[in-house]
Amino acid sequence: MLVGLAETLATSGISKLLLHAWERRYGLEPTERSPTGRRFYTREQVERLRLLKSCSDGGHRISSLVPLSNEALSRLECELEGRQTISEIIEAIKDMDSDRLQALLQARAETEAPEDFIRVTALPLMREVGSKWAAGEVSIAAEHMTTAYIKRILGGLFDRCPMPSPDAPRLIATTPEKEDHDVGALVVTLLARLRGWNALFLGASLPARDIADAARRREVVCVCLSALVGRRATLQLHLETLRSSLSPYIDIWIGGAAYGNLPPITGVSFMSNMDVFLEALATAAPALQKAE
Template identity: 45%
Template structure:
């Protein structure tokens, strides 16, 4: 090892090799460092540039995120885990090209075959994480910007709903399992989120009864009491700022204290903390809570906002 090289030679990468692995040029790297006052590489005592394996990986993730359409100014300060999440989501969207193409063509046979193949290869849980979640996000964006028709969105939703419903029987639960109910609030017709939470909760050993969408509060309370549920799962697609959180507050007040109320989905992403309500804006955030419910008794007064 040369005197001017770092001692941990096994953990370093030559500058040219690092740039090649990350897929960017020296000019781009210098521009990022100068413009945003960040240090993305190291120097030896004599000024020779090199990178650590960690720095190479970060640079690779930054490149992947910019390729996905993110401005470097908006991501340069993000932690590595967030960059990895963005890169993975982009890769998942790219993998869905055949699915989206079938939807755009309103080819129900091709769409059904594509989704059936994916759930067969991945299994129900990875199908939700790697197909359903990114697929519905992408379709929502395309519908909003006018590049996908309402008919195409409805076709995909119907096919995904059918497959998720078929998957529910794959997770039998014990007779003494914690019971729950899953639905959407009155006026919310999009039920895929409630189906997803039913599937995920059953995979964690929770005996979850799926009630369908668009349920008035009094019916939710009645179903929870009659079924002996300890948890109510509520899926919200519409933003709480437009739909207000009043009905959720009213539901929390109508439910007995020992029944926990979980609210999840895109509509929960900007929801202000609510007393006695656990808010989960995405799938990742709810999995740990589901594991806890499936393996231990709930506290006497349910759960709090701390899981947000």
């Protein structure tokens, strides 16, 4: 069923002027035009226009949104909504009100699916707290308190994961030496478990030789590393040492701000965001099963 222009504008929330501008700049043309020039859209197109409007209102540039699928736009919209609704949690953090913080986080964990809790609550909250700490609005003690509660809840979410099958692909996740921020590695492990991988979280700050030893003992196909801070040269040396210590058939996936500016290393893949990591999980699993 096609939808006319008036209903499209009302449902999507965009103006006629903006719609015409997007048509010219980004090719967002209607599915059909009548002989008299009337525009008609599919329901999917109307929803896409609504998502584009919602995400652009949330601060994202329309040019960066247009290439995304409706599914990706919907996830982004959920993240934006999550950021807007964590103000009460932030106030509890600022006040060092641990009981209220725990209650608010636990309530979200019980009402949101594990992946939604990660995407909508945990990661946006940690980014917000990190920004406020850098700006002097939140103390380091408050940041540590928040991290402890987030890790406690994420750990509990493992109980909601299905048991991996005996032939499930295996990975381990940790952080390099002197990197104590291990929430990212914990999230990676949980996401992999939710998708059927046999994933093991090793904690924080491991030397390359210990990671390589764990990889061999666990017979993994992938090692995941997360890092928010650290000197570029140190991180690069750690990765190169680890890469040379592992079988070439074991992938290394890295993520986090500290890894963003490293030069490419053969056999090491940078995961720029959560969706890239999830796509890598989905792509790798069937290929590994086929190889077996």
